[in-house]
Amino acid sequence: MLEGVTMAVNVDEYLLHALKEDITSEDVTTNAILQKKEFGTVDLLCKQDGILAGIKVFQRVFELLGEVHLETSYQDGDPIYKGEKIGHLKGDMRVLLSGERTALNYLQRMSGIATLTYECVQILEGSKTQLLDTRKTTPNMRIFEKYAVKVGGGTNHRYNLSDGILLKDNHISAAGGIKKAVELARQYAPFIRKIEVEVENIDMVQEALEAGADIIMLDNMDNETMRQAVEIIGKQAQTECSGNITKERLLELREIGVDYISSGALTHSASILDFSLKNMMPIKRYAF
């Protein structure tokens, strides 16, 4: 949840930095036009169908700048439709104008990711297979993007290199085989970690099972091999399928019965969901 403690400890600094990126000395245009504090209102409009994500981040951007209040009956995860009025902001008009772009940049990207995730999750609906994200996120956006995946119905894979063990091809060859790699990981890692191993064929599946992997990632396998792998593994480990996941491929994979499918595209290639602030109106008096 991007609110409360998480906002205070891990989010505010990103928002403030993004504001500094957009305002390095002052907002020249706004300060030219409004040389003193005046109050006004503006509407947040949705311009495409999708899933809302990031409404509290959107709101927080304005709060960091000054006196602004958001009225909305929507919350993250709600389906929204083109043309809907999602919220109504009132407050210092200079804050509304200066914060608009940064607030929308977060909201649009997060809602875009939630929307794409939701579409993919719908395809898996009714199966046991769950959709995972990856570490292929935009730099300095991970906390926002992984949260958006969750809002869209996806499940988060490890957050970063510090909180999960994933032995990939390069680690395995550096260690001298799956068995040795798993052993080294088990000795080294905090005891609370599960160990995941990436495999490419049935022999490696066997090795991973013998080594005692908790999760086995089936990487770039054809359907037949994957089906075989899933059968061999059974309940001995969890299975994750990865590699160029398209919507069509999701349909095939749900039949195979893999536990998890991970998709980098959720975060690295989602289009934004479009919003705008419209109908700014000065208001005479102002009270929260």
Add this chain to the structure above:
Amino acid sequence: MLEGVTMAVNVDEYLLHALKEDITSEDVTTNAILQKKEFGTVDLLCKQDGILAGIKVFQRVFELLGEVHLETSYQDGDPIYKGEKIGHLKGDMRVLLSGERTALNYLQRMSGIATLTYECVQILEGSKTQLLDTRKTTPNMRIFEKYAVKVGGGTNHRYNLSDGILLKDNHISAAGGIKKAVELARQYAPFIRKIEVEVENIDMVQEALEAGADIIMLDNMDNETMRQAVEIIGKQAQTECSGNITKERLLELREIGVDYISSGALTHSASILDFSLKNMMPIKRYAF
């Protein structure tokens, strides 16, 4: 250019922060497998056709982590093709493994933007019309994304709210009309600023001209109105067209002869260009 002074002053802090996002205590997997420094090499492979952007950022990520050397004959702006080997990294294998994802996340996003920009610029080739980006960039990625637009052949609009005057609908209504808004801006703004005004119809074009706008943004006009606007404006101001620019629309707009077309999609909705690090090989001795 994302190198030299710009790298030292404005880029390194983002890269280091992105690395901290991915490594909050240590890279558990890599440190489990490689408990001391060992040298190796790995190839940077391109997995889609496109335009390369961010190769020095990619390299810098590794340099911030330790001893790694990149050999490459490519530079930003080069066309690259699926399957090509773009570079060869050698150095501390732990650095190669721990930096891989962050380095690729930058390279992929920047090359994706450069590629989309290049495709759009091709459509305008031969006309006088130039392609602009917007402030609809991913938070904390602006310096990378605007640079990628330039690599792809685009032109940068203002960097942020502090270095350009753009009077939009809300500013104009707050000021009480275009004339008043331009006057306020001229009085307030640093003398080195051009003044741009957003207009929606022919009357507003006239007003903007009379007020002495340096640039007039024609927002969401139909082709006929835009043609008329361009004619009226002539050489009295520069013209910029904005609003939901698709590739098809670019073709129409190049005929109308607007000076600039701005597109938010270049930065907010480009897919990444896919790369990977492959063929890691330990090497016995190592020298730069």
Add this chain to the structure above:
Amino acid sequence: MLEGVTMAVNVDEYLLHALKEDITSEDVTTNAILQKKEFGTVDLLCKQDGILAGIKVFQRVFELLGEVHLETSYQDGDPIYKGEKIGHLKGDMRVLLSGERTALNYLQRMSGIATLTYECVQILEGSKTQLLDTRKTTPNMRIFEKYAVKVGGGTNHRYNLSDGILLKDNHISAAGGIKKAVELARQYAPFIRKIEVEVENIDMVQEALEAGADIIMLDNMDNETMRQAVEIIGKQAQTECSGNITKERLLELREIGVDYISSGALTHSASILDFSLKNMMPIKRYAF
């Protein structure tokens, strides 16, 4: 305006850093004397005639430290006179004592710059010539110093190296002449930038005009040459005169009719305007 959004995004961090510079562990003297919170009041007195600048910065320093309220009927730009009581602070006496020096250091320097600027602007009063600042500001004080120039009636030149093009002698020789330099700048720079060229003689003026410079800086010219330059340029470009501007020289230059005169001394050699906090009095009860 150093308030609102600008304060939140760009000013607070400087103020907090300045406070950390003055208090690296604790204010030993104040904490020795006042070991618990006690309320009091103190007066802000002006000790020299001048122009007030930075009153909200002064106030903000205390607010960052704790509970303090400033009562004042003055605002930035007001003429103030020796002996006047500019404001009345009430609040936590430890905050008043610990914040005093940092708050005054800002107020004194900003008011000193506003005062010097005002004196220079008075000399140009009635002419079309406007007074500009430069980038010769005290490091990490630019936002305060450029604002003070504006409060004193001056106009801001570019804020920094990122938001204006100014081709000086070294750039011109590196590029191989004015024409080439302007061309390179036009290709490279964001389209919203004006291009300014520094020239030293009439030939260079001609070159700059032919190259299409938006602004021409007449550097260290004698009056006769400058007069000639201004005449040649006419309305084809704006003119800026720079180089060792004294008050006497301002009188001569206003006659020549240059558009702008820039002066580094406004920010690098203004004396402070003296203020002090006096008459601290404990108060029994306290309410905002």
Add this chain to the structure above:
Amino acid sequence: MLEGVTMAVNVDEYLLHALKEDITSEDVTTNAILQKKEFGTVDLLCKQDGILAGIKVFQRVFELLGEVHLETSYQDGDPIYKGEKIGHLKGDMRVLLSGERTALNYLQRMSGIATLTYECVQILEGSKTQLLDTRKTTPNMRIFEKYAVKVGGGTNHRYNLSDGILLKDNHISAAGGIKKAVELARQYAPFIRKIEVEVENIDMVQEALEAGADIIMLDNMDNETMRQAVEIIGKQAQTECSGNITKERLLELREIGVDYISSGALTHSASILDFSLKNMMPIKRYAF
């Protein structure tokens, strides 16, 4: 000494921040003209007589940006004269151009302060009286300004509120008299601190002596009172005179035999000492 450990721990962050203040995205002008690394040289010229201070800070600014080497036979404290060539820089021309203003802004301000300090110290030459600075420094410039005072021959007063006890009028009244204030300070403060008390008349001098003050600050006294105070105090405490110190007043005060005179003007009202970078020349090959 602003070099070595002090530079690494306490100075670099200010220099880097000042560079970020001047380059918020990139140096547009320089990057337009020099699109790849080219080497060149430039001279550092002195334009006024004075005392050099800050040459290593000047040099460090360039080093933070890239490859630049300074050749100079001057060091801080050297007298320098108008027209002298103080140093010769060679290196990446983009670094020379982008760092020029920030490097000069430090050098000019520091040398200006050292020069003014030197002039005042000369007046006291031969007497036992030493010249002190104050905390009236420019915010975020204290480490540079106090060092410059030392270079000019002055002595530093306490660095900040954390490392010295100075009981001023407000502290004394809050504590209920000098005796009580000194007692509280002695109990509270780290044992290594001297205790200084500000007094305004002879009665207070007596009180301060009885309370056991280590240093007595004679604030705004006329010459006769000060002479009497100095006599009474004798060797029981050190004496410091403060308040609107002009050069004329220094002459009078040296006769009275006070131990120290403190002057805020040294740091808050010194003009800069003018320098410039001239004669940039491209060079073919480059080696340190």
Add this chain to the structure above:
Amino acid sequence: MLEGVTMAVNVDEYLLHALKEDITSEDVTTNAILQKKEFGTVDLLCKQDGILAGIKVFQRVFELLGEVHLETSYQDGDPIYKGEKIGHLKGDMRVLLSGERTALNYLQRMSGIATLTYECVQILEGSKTQLLDTRKTTPNMRIFEKYAVKVGGGTNHRYNLSDGILLKDNHISAAGGIKKAVELARQYAPFIRKIEVEVENIDMVQEALEAGADIIMLDNMDNETMRQAVEIIGKQAQTECSGNITKERLLELREIGVDYISSGALTHSASILDFSLKNMMPIKRYAF
């Protein structure tokens, strides 16, 4: 006092950093269980006898995270006993759960140091000898640990290398003897500094006295030598004894009549004082 100005300027950043150390993305456990804001209460219990230190730091950790109110009748320095309820927290349960460990880590360490200090100070009770801390503090904990020493009845030695002169063996040999070292220090240091010299035998005591040292540190001397040193020094300088101070040794040293005894163990080897948060209860409505 760790509150007010000191908290705002020097403490908050440490607390926030410590929270970021414990929450790098989100508190997964708490957010899983409490997916929206719910109010509750919890008790702060003391599990060992000792001296309370850091109660406002404890409270501030929660305030930085959200809405939490602490009710307590205890303040720093109070003796507390095993089983006592020290305070009652009410507020957002997610804040209570997420902040618990960090808040307790500060409180436990600070109270542990205050308790050990108090025990040592008791041994010296009735003598003129005071107990000092050292710079042997835990990195990035000095402000908390030195404050805890003071709460326990100890006196602070210099805060750091910038605010005290202490000439140790290595400085003395580098300078070429005590006399030369003291001379160099007196010339170089801010005039407000006392000068302390470390000596190991009676000859060095003599030298230090002749050089005019303000404080003489008697390092690792046996009781007989120390007694002799104290006698020789008399009132000419303050005396400090250092080196492996145990409680037994304190008893001997108080007889010798040294002014100060410094002990690194106070900060580097104190055990924590144990506290816990217990009896969490949801509450229906909530008001401060």
Add this chain to the structure above:
Amino acid sequence: MLEGVTMAVNVDEYLLHALKEDITSEDVTTNAILQKKEFGTVDLLCKQDGILAGIKVFQRVFELLGEVHLETSYQDGDPIYKGEKIGHLKGDMRVLLSGERTALNYLQRMSGIATLTYECVQILEGSKTQLLDTRKTTPNMRIFEKYAVKVGGGTNHRYNLSDGILLKDNHISAAGGIKKAVELARQYAPFIRKIEVEVENIDMVQEALEAGADIIMLDNMDNETMRQAVEIIGKQAQTECSGNITKERLLELREIGVDYISSGALTHSASILDFSLKNMMPIKRYAF
């Protein structure tokens, strides 16, 4: 491993901050004595028997300050003995003097923790039971303290609140029972997380097993109950014992056959291991 990538990304900032804590303007003593760079050597001596931890952190502190080289044949984990010379530093004497305390503060604390851990691990030697640390670390020291535990032969529990699920009493009651809590955690948490549940009696053990907990923490149980719990759990989950672990208790617990024992005392109550820098000697020439 506190070296390489981890040092660059996660450690350097702590070291630099600790240096800033100790040097807020300059090291007055050292700079007074050594006004220019002079080279010297000094020995690192061990003053107590124990386990070495943090030697690269010790070295890195000096490297951040300037030119210093450490020669040593010891590495972390080596047993060391009172009186041994652990290393020999050579380089800029000002760096040696100014960095000494901070470098030792890290080394002493880390080695103290490693030594205590080692002693406890010895008691468990030969059994299957492993020793765990906790989150009861000193604020802003976790990365150093958890590493020291590992050096001493311990195993790390979760690093922080973001990378492990641990359902404690308060979470369980907030969720309404163990079953519900585990369910919520499984739904919410990244799929790579194991789920640990804290239980206090046999009924709760049963509940935790039925809920499918991966790890069961047996909190403050008597030996008999714990034995029973371990038997019931068998291989269905891992077992962790926590709560006031003394060395005596370790002996009893190893017999019961619990998988893990966690001890807060390892990090919150270890005494330091004493080291010192001795025998500083100037050297004429210097080369790495």
